[in-house]
Amino acid sequence: MTGSTQKAQAMVLAAGLGKRMRPITDTMPKPLVPVAGKPMLDHVLDKLAAAGFDQAVVNSHYLGQMIVDHVGMRSTPKVLTSPESDLLETGGGVKKALPMLDRDLVLVANADVFWTEGAEPLFDRLMAAFDPEHMDALLALYPVSGAFGYDGAGDFFWQVDGRLKRRGDAPSAPYFFTGVQVLSPRLFENTPDGSFSLNVVYDKALAAGRCYGLVHDGRHFHIGTPDALAEAEPIIAGALEDERAKQATVGEL
Known part of the structure; x- marks a missing residue:
């Protein structure tokens, strides 16, 4: 494969309701819940900054002003906000923000995911x-x-x-989607107005044989509930220490 030399613009999806994370999310949106000492949203934005992105769009809905106020304090990357008065789901949220994004290529990441890097940073890969x-x-x-x-x-x-194939009727499939992706904006042509899932554009790409996958080689943490967060914290701390040690070793070479 010949990699793209163009730097896509980025969008971070931060408009979800975070119901499974209650009662923590009774008073804050899930993207602002701290993991390893800082909000999950900041982990994603910091990774974008490290990958050379100088601008990102962040959408918001539930307790959205808290997100708008939080990202307004950042300069790297500079954050543009896309508030949603009605929840537009993942696909509708990206479609609404397209005028603020690149016409050729968009990197999209969920705000409430956490991972450590492998041999190379995931966004760079x-x-x-x-x-x-x-x-x-x-x-x-x-x-x-x-x-x-x-x-x-x-x-x-x-x-x-x-290329990818959905699990369909199979009882299981070996890989799950992490919530991080690169998309062509043309996938959003002739999509519904208002609320819809990104699954609509995945299905379009799958049908055309143009939906591919890349397997992340670091660690991935699914943090859906307060109990999962408490259980994950010490493991994440160790994983981050390993990541820092690896980066320090690389820096010495």
């Missing part, structure tokens, strides 16, 4: 692997067997050429 001649969507995947806190049946089969 996605951007290098995206091939606009053959792809409309490149989804970051993770093995069901290796994720912390994930108890689902998996989402996709990852085929030899990198």
Whole structure:
């Protein structure tokens, strides 16, 4: 595959209700819940800054003013906000924000996901692997067997050429979608107005044979409930220490 040399613009999805994280989310939106000492949203934005993104769009809905106020204090990346008076779901949220995003390529990440990096940062790997001649969507995947806190049946089969196939009627699939992806904005042409899921554009890309996957080689943590957060914190602390030690070793070479 020939990687794209263009730096996509980025969007972080932060408009969800976070119901499973109650009672913590009774008073704050889930993206602002601290993990390893800082809000989950900031972990994602910091990774975008490290990957060279100088601007990102963040949407908001539930307790949205708290998110708007929080990101307003950032300069790297500079954050544009896309408030939603009605919840637009993932697909509708991205479609609403498209006028603020790149016409050719958009990196989209959920605000409430946490991962540590592998051999190379995930955002860098996605951007290098995206091939606009053959792809409309490149989804970051993770093995069901290796994720912390994930108890689902998996989402996709990852085929030899990198293209994806949905689990469909199979009892399980080996990989799940992490909530991080690169998308072509043309996938949103002729999509519904208002609220809809990004699954609509994935299905369009899958049907055209233009939906690919990339398997993340770091660690991934699914943090859906307060109990899962408490259980994950010490493991995340150790994983981050390992990541820092690896980066220090690389820096010495």
